[in-house]
Amino acid sequence: MKIQQTIKRNRLGLLFQQGSFGIEKESQRVHADGSVVTTEHPKVFGNRSYHPYIQTDFAESQLELITPPNKKPEDSLRWLSAIHQVVLRSLPENEYIFPLSMPAGLPSADQIKVAQLDNPEDVAYREHLVESYGKNKQMVSGIHYNFQLDAELIRTLFNAQTEYQSAVAFQNDLYLKMAKNFLRYQWILLYLLSATPTVDADYFKDGSPLQLGQYVRSLRSSRYGYVNAPEIVVSFDSVEKYVETLEHWVASGKLIAEKEFYSNVRLRGAKKARELLQNGIQYLEFRLFDLNPFEPYGIGLKDAEFIRYFVLLMIWLDETADQQGVELGKARLAEVAFEHPLSQTAYRQEGEEILNRLLAMLNEINAPTEIVDIVTEKLAQFADPAQTLCGRLVQAIEQAGGYQQLGAELAQRYKAQAFERFYALTAFDNMELSTQALLFDxxxxxxxxxxxxxxxxxxxxxxxxxxxxxxxxxxxxxxSYISPLIMENKVVTKKVLQKAGFNIPQSVEFTSAEQAVASYALFEGRAVVIKPKSTNYGLGITIFQQGVANREDFAKAVEIAFREDKEIMVEDYLVGTEYRFFVLGDETLAVLLRVPANVIGDGEHTVAQLVAMKNDHPLRGDGSRTPLKKIALGDIERLQLKEQGLTVDSVPAKGQSVQLRANSNISTGGDSIDMTDEMHESYKQIAVGITKAMGAAVCGVDLIIPDLTRPAESHLGSWGVIEANFNPMMMMHIFPYAGKSRRLTQNVIKMLFPEIR
Amino acid sequence: MKIQQTIKRNRLGLLFQQGSFGIEKESQRVHADGSVVTTEHPKVFGNRSYHPYIQTDFAESQLELITPPNKKPEDSLRWLSAIHQVVLRSLPENEYIFPLSMPAGLPSADQIKVAQLDNPEDVAYREHLVESYGKNKQMVSGIHYNFQLDAELIRTLFNAQTEYQSAVAFQNDLYLKMAKNFLRYQWILLYLLSATPTVDADYFKDGSPLQLGQYVRSLRSSRYGYVNAPEIVVSFDSVEKYVETLEHWVASGKLIAEKEFYSNVRLRGAKKARELLQNGIQYLEFRLFDLNPFEPYGIGLKDAEFIRYFVLLMIWLDETADQQGVELGKARLAEVAFEHPLSQTAYRQEGEEILNRLLAMLNEINAPTEIVDIVTEKLAQFADPAQTLCGRLVQAIEQAGGYQQLGAELAQRYKAQAFERFYALTAFDNMELSTQALLFDxxxxxxxxxxxxxxxxxxxxxxxxxxxxxxxxxxxxxxSYISPLIMENKVVTKKVLQKAGFNIPQSVEFTSAEQAVASYALFEGRAVVIKPKSTNYGLGITIFQQGVANREDFAKAVEIAFREDKEIMVEDYLVGTEYRFFVLGDETLAVLLRVPANVIGDGEHTVAQLVAMKNDHPLRGDGSRTPLKKIALGDIERLQLKEQGLTVDSVPAKGQSVQLRANSNISTGGDSIDMTDEMHESYKQIAVGITKAMGAAVCGVDLIIPDLTRPAESHLGSWGVIEANFNPMMMMHIFPYAGKSRRLTQNVIKMLFPEIR
Known part of the structure; x- marks a missing residue:
C-alpha cells in the first residue's frame, strides 16, 4: 500500500486531511477531596438506555461523556466542553469530576456500585469484569479517540491502485495498516501524552509495585492498568485473522465477550467482529490516552490535532508493521510506560525519527502551520522529558502535595469555571442564549x-x-404557519382577538381637530390617551385616566396633540401594569413583570455608584451574551434623573427608588421579576385563550392588569391585551432578576417529544 | 324624537354618518336575446343551502346576489362587482344577466321553474306565491338596500334623551321613525331612481294596462308589480302594533307567512316579527329600488350614497309620519309610479322641499362635498324629468328599438366587460392576483x-x-411554522433533503487556485460548473457537462474563474431542464416549464414587431396586475440578440426561435408552459417526497430533469433538486402561456375545508 505516493501524485493533500472525529471521555464523580463518590448516577441525566452524550462506564460513579462525530476536532472539543458544562452544573453541589485517569480515594470494593443498566447482559458483563480484574482496575478512566477517513479519500485511493479488486478489502487493509503501525509506534504518544504517573497504594490488591515516591509514565498503560492478560494475542494481519483469533479467545472462555479485548486500537463499524468481513471497517477507536488534568475536559485541541496527524502518518508511511512489529510496539509501550517521567526514554531516537517523518509528511500535504508548530514542540520534548505532559504532571503533584490533592484542587477549579457564565454553553456562545439553554437541556x-x-x-x-x-x-x-403571520400583522391580530371576544383597546386616528371633536361622543366617559401619531419624548400627550368628562377638556387635549403632529390618535387607555405571559399549549408557564431600569438608594452611594453596583450582578452584561443588560448612564437616563431632580452624583435616600428609564425593556437595563405564582389564575387562562385564538402553540402575551390578585372581568377596566408575540423571549423567564426561574426550554422539549416520560 | 337637535348640540355629525350597508340584487339569467332561460341554477355555484353570496330568488333563473355588510357603501359595491364577475365568468357561454327589473321574453308559465331549494318549506312558499300572484310577477327583480345605524350613535342618542327608559324601545322607535318617514317620502326616490317604464304585453295575465307606447315611471312599484293586495295594511305605529297586525294577516290566511308582506321597508333583526319585541329592530331593509340598467351591477355608488343620506334624513326630520302619513306616502308612490317618465311629477314641490332639507342636513353634519353635489344634481331633476334615471332609460329604449333589445345589448356588453381582465377581480385589484383568484373561487x-x-x-x-x-x-x-423557516435557509434545506436521501447538487468554495486543484480528486469524472462566486454576465464560467476528464483542464478552468473573483465555486452541474412542481399535500397538482423570453420568426416581421405582437397577448402586462409580463427591449435583451447576431430590426426566418433573455423568469417576459400531463409520474412523487421532507403542505419544488418521459433514477444524472419554495406562485399555473390551466386555488380551498364535498 503505497499511500503517500498516490497522495503526492494526485495532489490529494487536502482530501487526506479530511475526516471525522469523535471523543469518549471517562471520569469519576468525586467528593470535594477527590475521593470517589458512592452515589447513584444522577437521575437528572435521564435514561441511560438511549442517552447519546452522558453514560456510565463500569461503575455508577464513572461518567462516560460522548461527543457526536464532527468534521473538525475543534467541534468535537466544543461538544465535549458543552457536555461537561451540562454535567458539572447538574451534579449535586458536593460532587465534582476527577481530572486524572487513576482514581484516588477509592471506596472499599463492596461500596463500589457497578453501573445499574437496564440491560441484564450489560450488568452480567460488568460482574464478570469484577471477577477477572477486581473493581479497582475498572475504575481507571481514559479518553477514546475515534477517527474515520473521508469516504472520498478512500474511493480515490482505491481507484488509483490496481492491487485490490474489492473496495471493502482495500478499505479494511487501509485501516489495518493504520491500526498496526499505530500499535507499533503508540509508545511515542504515550511518551508525549501519558498522565498516570502514580496511584494510591490501596489501588493494588497485592501491594503497590511502585516504591515510595516512584513515578512512572503511565500506570494505566502498564500491566497494572486496565489491560488483558499477556497471553491474549489477537492478530491484525487481516480482518479474517482478527475475527478468527478474537472469536477463539471468546470461545475458549478467556474473554467473556469480544468487547473484553482491550486493545489500544479497536476496529469499529459492526456490533460483532464477524460483520466486519461483510461491511468493512468503518473507523478506528484509539484507547491509549490518559486524561490530561491540565485541560478542564481531559483533552486539549493541540493534542487532538497532534493525534489526528499522527494516525494519518500511520497510513502515510510506506512500511506496514507485521504481527512481530505489533508485538514489539506493545512491548515498547509497556517499557516506556514504566520509565520515570522525568527521564529520557530508551527509544528517543525512534521517537524523533517518526516525528521528523511526520513533519516531512506535513510539508508534503501542505498542512497548516499550526500543526507544524505543534509537532515541532512535541519533537523537542524527547530532549526535555520535563516538558512532556507526565513530566509537568509529576512536578504539579509534588507542588500540590499528592496526586489526590492535585486532582481535588483541579476538580474544584473546573467546576467553579463551569459556573462562571452559568446561563450559557460557552462553546456555543455564537448562538443565542435561548438556543444555548435549549441545547443544555x-x-x-x-x-x-x-x-x-x-x-x-x-x-x-x-x-x-x-x-x-x-x-x-x-x-x-x-x-402553524399562519400563526406568526397573524401576530406579525397588528391589524389582523386585533380583528382576530376582537372576534374571539377579548378585551382590545381601540384607537381612532384624526387628521383635523374639528373632526376629532366631532367624534367626542365616541369617547365620552372612556379612559383614553390622546397623542400625536409620532411621539417625541411624550410631548403632546394627554391621558384621561378617569375617563373623558367634558367636551372642553377633550378639545383642549386634541389641540395640544395637534401642536406636535398633523395626525393624532385617540386610544383606549389601560390603567394597570403590563405583564408578559409565556404560554405553551394549554398552560401559562411563566408570568413576568418588567420594571424600568432603576436603583434603590441606600443613603450612602451616588446614583452612579448604585448603578455600578447593580451592574455587577452576574446576569448583567451586554444583554446578548448575558440574560440582563447593564444599566447605561447616557443622555436618556440623565434626562430621566433630571425629571426627578437628580443627577448621577446625587445620593438618594435609603429606600428611595430612582428610575433611570421610562420604558421597561430588559434591553435598556430593566429588571425582570417572575410573578407566575402571584398572578390570579383567571388571567393565565385568558393568555391561553389568546394563544389559541392566534392558532399558536407558543406565544408571549402582553396584558395590562390593574390588580393581579382579583379575578378577571370582561371589560377593559379589568384587563386588556396589548400584544401577542410569536417566538417569545425565554431567557428573561429562565434567568429573571428576581423571583423563581422558569425552565421553559424543558417545556419546549416536552412539547416536541411527549413520548419521553 | 328630536334627533337633529341632539346631533347638533352634541356635534355627533360624524357618528351620524357611520353605519353598515349591505346590498341584495336580484336578476334574471337570460339568453343573448334577453329572454329568460329555463336552465337550472348552475351547479358551479355550489350549494344554495349555505351560499352567502349567490342564491336564487323565486325561480331557478332568478339570481340573488348578496354582499356582506360593510362600513362603507363603496365596499359593498366592490363586493357586488366581484360577485358579478364571478357569476358572469361562471355562467354557460350562452347565458347573461338581464340588467332590467322587468323581465323580457318570459317562458310560458309551465316552463318557469320554481327555485329547487333543499328546504321543503321554501319550495311550498314559492308554490303558494304562484297561486296568489302568478309566476310572471315573481320574475320581477330589484335591489334591496340594508342599512344599520352605528351602535355608538344609538347609545349616545339614547343617553342624551329622557323620554325613553328602555334602550330597546328607543332603538325600535328610532328605526320606526326612519321606516315611516321613508314610506311617507319614498315616492321621491322612485321619481329619481325608478327604471321600470314598460314591459312586454304578455307579462300581464289579463292584457296590458299600458297603451301602446305608453311609459310609466315604475311598473314594479305600481299595482302591476310585485305588491300585496291593497287591503293588507300593517301598522308601523309601534313594534307591538306591527307584530299584531302582521300576525293578524298571517292568521287570517291572507298572507301565507310574514315574509309575504312586501313592504318597501322591512324591519330586520329577527326570524319572526314577534322576536323584535325582545331584541329590537337591528336594521332596515329598503326594497323599493329598480335595477339601474346603466350600471353593470344594477346600482351605482352615487345612488347608493344618495340613498344612505336620504334614509338618514328620515330620522333627522323633526316630524314622524303617522299611519295616515304612511298611507298617503303609499298612495303618492302608486300615483308617481304611473306618471310618464318625461313628465313633471305632481308632487315636485314636496320633492324639492325634502331635498332642500336634505342639503340643510348635510350642511349641519359637515357631510363630504361629494354628497352635496349628488343631492344638488338630484334636486335639479325635478325641473328636468328627462335627467331622471327613468327619463334617460326611456330615451335609451327608444334608441335601442325596444326594452328587450336594450336589455340584451347591455347584458352582452356587461358580460364582455367582465371578461376583459378575466384573471382578476377588478374591484379587489389592489390585492395580488393569486388572492383575487382565491377570492373568486x-x-x-x-x-x-x-x-x-x-x-x-x-x-x-x-x-x-x-x-x-x-x-x-x-x-x-x-x-407548520418550521417549514418555511427550513426552506428560507438554503444550508438547512440542503442538509434536510440530503438526510432524506434526495439528489442534491453539491458545491465547494475555494479561496486559492492551489487549494482548488489539490481537491481535483473530489471532482474527477463529475459534471461540474466552475465559476467565480459573484458572476457577471457569465464571465469566468466553465462547464464540464461530460464530467471533468483531466487535471489540466480543471486547473485551467479554476484559473479562469479566479481571474474574475477572489473566491470561486465548484458545483455539481445538472444537465437537463428546470421544471417547477406545485405540490399540495400528497399530490403534485401542476408542473410548469418556464422558457426565457423569446419570439418565433415568421420571415416577415422584425424582432421589435414580433415582440410587440407577442406582447398583445391578453395575459401580458406589467406582471403584477397581469399573470405574464410583457417582453422588454432593454440593454439585456439587445445584448442577448447581439450574441445571436441579431438586432431589434432583424427579420428572423420563419420558425426561427429568437431568445431575448438567458434567464427563464416569468418576471422578465418568460413563457409559462404547463407540462403536468407530460411529466413522468415518478418525478411528481419525488416532488411530493421533498415537500414532505420539508414538513410542508404547499410547496414549489424546482427539479432539473434531462428527460421527463423516463422514470426517475436515484442519481444526479437523472434528476436533482434546485430549490424548495414556500408560498409558491399560483398564477403561472392557473393562467399559463400555453397548456392546460390548473386551478390551484380550488385545491387550497379543498385542503382547508375537506368537509365541503
Missing part, C-alpha cells in the same frame, strides 16, 4: 441534536425515529 | 370570506363554525 436529557446552522439557531432533534426541527429556541412544527 | 363556492387586511392579502374564511386564515393565497394553518 437537550444534552442533559439525551436528545440527539445536530446543529444545522449555527448562525441561524437551527437545530435538528432526534429521539428514535422522531425528528423535530427547532429555530431560535421555540420556533417548531407545533405552531 | 371562495365567492363561487360560497365560503364566507372576510378581508382582514387588503394590503397584506389576509383573509378569514368561514364555513359553519370552521374558521381558516389565508395569507398570500396559500399560506395557511396547514403548513
Amino acid at each position: 437537550l444534552i442533559q436529557k439525551g436528545i440527539k441534536t445536530e446543529i444545522l446552522d449555527e448562525n441561524d439557531q437551527f437545530l435538528c432533534l432526534q429521539f428514535g425515529d422522531h425528528i423535530e426541527y427547532v429555530k431560535n429556541g421555540n420556533m417548531t412544527s407545533h405552531d | 371562495l365567492i363561487q363556492k360560497g365560503i364566507k370570506t372576510e378581508i382582514l387586511d387588503e394590503n397584506d392579502q389576509f383573509l378569514c374564511l368561514q364555513f359553519g363554525d370552521h374558521i381558516e386564515y389565508v395569507k398570500n393565497g396559500n399560506m395557511t394553518s396547514h403548513d
Whole structure:
C-alpha cells in the first residue's frame, strides 16, 4: 500500500486531511477531596438506555461523556466542553469530576456500585469484569479517540491502485495498516501524552509495585492498568485473522465477550467482529490516552490535532508493521510506560525519527502551520522529558502535595469555571442564549441534536425515529404557519382577538381637530390617551385616566396633540401594569413583570455608584451574551434623573427608588421579576385563550392588569391585551432578576417529544 | 324624537354618518336575446343551502346576489362587482344577466321553474306565491338596500334623551321613525331612481294596462308589480302594533307567512316579527329600488350614497309620519309610479322641499362635498324629468328599438366587460392576483370570506363554525411554522433533503487556485460548473457537462474563474431542464416549464414587431396586475440578440426561435408552459417526497430533469433538486402561456375545508 505516493501524485493533500472525529471521555464523580463518590448516577441525566452524550462506564460513579462525530476536532472539543458544562452544573453541589485517569480515594470494593443498566447482559458483563480484574482496575478512566477517513479519500485511493479488486478489502487493509503501525509506534504518544504517573497504594490488591515516591509514565498503560492478560494475542494481519483469533479467545472462555479485548486500537463499524468481513471497517477507536488534568475536559485541541496527524502518518508511511512489529510496539509501550517521567526514554531516537517523518509528511500535504508548530514542540520534548505532559504532571503533584490533592484542587477549579457564565454553553456562545439553554437541556436529557446552522439557531432533534426541527429556541412544527403571520400583522391580530371576544383597546386616528371633536361622543366617559401619531419624548400627550368628562377638556387635549403632529390618535387607555405571559399549549408557564431600569438608594452611594453596583450582578452584561443588560448612564437616563431632580452624583435616600428609564425593556437595563405564582389564575387562562385564538402553540402575551390578585372581568377596566408575540423571549423567564426561574426550554422539549416520560 | 337637535348640540355629525350597508340584487339569467332561460341554477355555484353570496330568488333563473355588510357603501359595491364577475365568468357561454327589473321574453308559465331549494318549506312558499300572484310577477327583480345605524350613535342618542327608559324601545322607535318617514317620502326616490317604464304585453295575465307606447315611471312599484293586495295594511305605529297586525294577516290566511308582506321597508333583526319585541329592530331593509340598467351591477355608488343620506334624513326630520302619513306616502308612490317618465311629477314641490332639507342636513353634519353635489344634481331633476334615471332609460329604449333589445345589448356588453381582465377581480385589484383568484373561487363556492387586511392579502374564511386564515393565497394553518423557516435557509434545506436521501447538487468554495486543484480528486469524472462566486454576465464560467476528464483542464478552468473573483465555486452541474412542481399535500397538482423570453420568426416581421405582437397577448402586462409580463427591449435583451447576431430590426426566418433573455423568469417576459400531463409520474412523487421532507403542505419544488418521459433514477444524472419554495406562485399555473390551466386555488380551498364535498 503505497499511500503517500498516490497522495503526492494526485495532489490529494487536502482530501487526506479530511475526516471525522469523535471523543469518549471517562471520569469519576468525586467528593470535594477527590475521593470517589458512592452515589447513584444522577437521575437528572435521564435514561441511560438511549442517552447519546452522558453514560456510565463500569461503575455508577464513572461518567462516560460522548461527543457526536464532527468534521473538525475543534467541534468535537466544543461538544465535549458543552457536555461537561451540562454535567458539572447538574451534579449535586458536593460532587465534582476527577481530572486524572487513576482514581484516588477509592471506596472499599463492596461500596463500589457497578453501573445499574437496564440491560441484564450489560450488568452480567460488568460482574464478570469484577471477577477477572477486581473493581479497582475498572475504575481507571481514559479518553477514546475515534477517527474515520473521508469516504472520498478512500474511493480515490482505491481507484488509483490496481492491487485490490474489492473496495471493502482495500478499505479494511487501509485501516489495518493504520491500526498496526499505530500499535507499533503508540509508545511515542504515550511518551508525549501519558498522565498516570502514580496511584494510591490501596489501588493494588497485592501491594503497590511502585516504591515510595516512584513515578512512572503511565500506570494505566502498564500491566497494572486496565489491560488483558499477556497471553491474549489477537492478530491484525487481516480482518479474517482478527475475527478468527478474537472469536477463539471468546470461545475458549478467556474473554467473556469480544468487547473484553482491550486493545489500544479497536476496529469499529459492526456490533460483532464477524460483520466486519461483510461491511468493512468503518473507523478506528484509539484507547491509549490518559486524561490530561491540565485541560478542564481531559483533552486539549493541540493534542487532538497532534493525534489526528499522527494516525494519518500511520497510513502515510510506506512500511506496514507485521504481527512481530505489533508485538514489539506493545512491548515498547509497556517499557516506556514504566520509565520515570522525568527521564529520557530508551527509544528517543525512534521517537524523533517518526516525528521528523511526520513533519516531512506535513510539508508534503501542505498542512497548516499550526500543526507544524505543534509537532515541532512535541519533537523537542524527547530532549526535555520535563516538558512532556507526565513530566509537568509529576512536578504539579509534588507542588500540590499528592496526586489526590492535585486532582481535588483541579476538580474544584473546573467546576467553579463551569459556573462562571452559568446561563450559557460557552462553546456555543455564537448562538443565542435561548438556543444555548435549549441545547443544555437537550444534552442533559439525551436528545440527539445536530446543529444545522449555527448562525441561524437551527437545530435538528432526534429521539428514535422522531425528528423535530427547532429555530431560535421555540420556533417548531407545533405552531402553524399562519400563526406568526397573524401576530406579525397588528391589524389582523386585533380583528382576530376582537372576534374571539377579548378585551382590545381601540384607537381612532384624526387628521383635523374639528373632526376629532366631532367624534367626542365616541369617547365620552372612556379612559383614553390622546397623542400625536409620532411621539417625541411624550410631548403632546394627554391621558384621561378617569375617563373623558367634558367636551372642553377633550378639545383642549386634541389641540395640544395637534401642536406636535398633523395626525393624532385617540386610544383606549389601560390603567394597570403590563405583564408578559409565556404560554405553551394549554398552560401559562411563566408570568413576568418588567420594571424600568432603576436603583434603590441606600443613603450612602451616588446614583452612579448604585448603578455600578447593580451592574455587577452576574446576569448583567451586554444583554446578548448575558440574560440582563447593564444599566447605561447616557443622555436618556440623565434626562430621566433630571425629571426627578437628580443627577448621577446625587445620593438618594435609603429606600428611595430612582428610575433611570421610562420604558421597561430588559434591553435598556430593566429588571425582570417572575410573578407566575402571584398572578390570579383567571388571567393565565385568558393568555391561553389568546394563544389559541392566534392558532399558536407558543406565544408571549402582553396584558395590562390593574390588580393581579382579583379575578378577571370582561371589560377593559379589568384587563386588556396589548400584544401577542410569536417566538417569545425565554431567557428573561429562565434567568429573571428576581423571583423563581422558569425552565421553559424543558417545556419546549416536552412539547416536541411527549413520548419521553 | 328630536334627533337633529341632539346631533347638533352634541356635534355627533360624524357618528351620524357611520353605519353598515349591505346590498341584495336580484336578476334574471337570460339568453343573448334577453329572454329568460329555463336552465337550472348552475351547479358551479355550489350549494344554495349555505351560499352567502349567490342564491336564487323565486325561480331557478332568478339570481340573488348578496354582499356582506360593510362600513362603507363603496365596499359593498366592490363586493357586488366581484360577485358579478364571478357569476358572469361562471355562467354557460350562452347565458347573461338581464340588467332590467322587468323581465323580457318570459317562458310560458309551465316552463318557469320554481327555485329547487333543499328546504321543503321554501319550495311550498314559492308554490303558494304562484297561486296568489302568478309566476310572471315573481320574475320581477330589484335591489334591496340594508342599512344599520352605528351602535355608538344609538347609545349616545339614547343617553342624551329622557323620554325613553328602555334602550330597546328607543332603538325600535328610532328605526320606526326612519321606516315611516321613508314610506311617507319614498315616492321621491322612485321619481329619481325608478327604471321600470314598460314591459312586454304578455307579462300581464289579463292584457296590458299600458297603451301602446305608453311609459310609466315604475311598473314594479305600481299595482302591476310585485305588491300585496291593497287591503293588507300593517301598522308601523309601534313594534307591538306591527307584530299584531302582521300576525293578524298571517292568521287570517291572507298572507301565507310574514315574509309575504312586501313592504318597501322591512324591519330586520329577527326570524319572526314577534322576536323584535325582545331584541329590537337591528336594521332596515329598503326594497323599493329598480335595477339601474346603466350600471353593470344594477346600482351605482352615487345612488347608493344618495340613498344612505336620504334614509338618514328620515330620522333627522323633526316630524314622524303617522299611519295616515304612511298611507298617503303609499298612495303618492302608486300615483308617481304611473306618471310618464318625461313628465313633471305632481308632487315636485314636496320633492324639492325634502331635498332642500336634505342639503340643510348635510350642511349641519359637515357631510363630504361629494354628497352635496349628488343631492344638488338630484334636486335639479325635478325641473328636468328627462335627467331622471327613468327619463334617460326611456330615451335609451327608444334608441335601442325596444326594452328587450336594450336589455340584451347591455347584458352582452356587461358580460364582455367582465371578461376583459378575466384573471382578476377588478374591484379587489389592489390585492395580488393569486388572492383575487382565491377570492373568486371562495365567492363561487360560497365560503364566507372576510378581508382582514387588503394590503397584506389576509383573509378569514368561514364555513359553519370552521374558521381558516389565508395569507398570500396559500399560506395557511396547514403548513407548520418550521417549514418555511427550513426552506428560507438554503444550508438547512440542503442538509434536510440530503438526510432524506434526495439528489442534491453539491458545491465547494475555494479561496486559492492551489487549494482548488489539490481537491481535483473530489471532482474527477463529475459534471461540474466552475465559476467565480459573484458572476457577471457569465464571465469566468466553465462547464464540464461530460464530467471533468483531466487535471489540466480543471486547473485551467479554476484559473479562469479566479481571474474574475477572489473566491470561486465548484458545483455539481445538472444537465437537463428546470421544471417547477406545485405540490399540495400528497399530490403534485401542476408542473410548469418556464422558457426565457423569446419570439418565433415568421420571415416577415422584425424582432421589435414580433415582440410587440407577442406582447398583445391578453395575459401580458406589467406582471403584477397581469399573470405574464410583457417582453422588454432593454440593454439585456439587445445584448442577448447581439450574441445571436441579431438586432431589434432583424427579420428572423420563419420558425426561427429568437431568445431575448438567458434567464427563464416569468418576471422578465418568460413563457409559462404547463407540462403536468407530460411529466413522468415518478418525478411528481419525488416532488411530493421533498415537500414532505420539508414538513410542508404547499410547496414549489424546482427539479432539473434531462428527460421527463423516463422514470426517475436515484442519481444526479437523472434528476436533482434546485430549490424548495414556500408560498409558491399560483398564477403561472392557473393562467399559463400555453397548456392546460390548473386551478390551484380550488385545491387550497379543498385542503382547508375537506368537509365541503
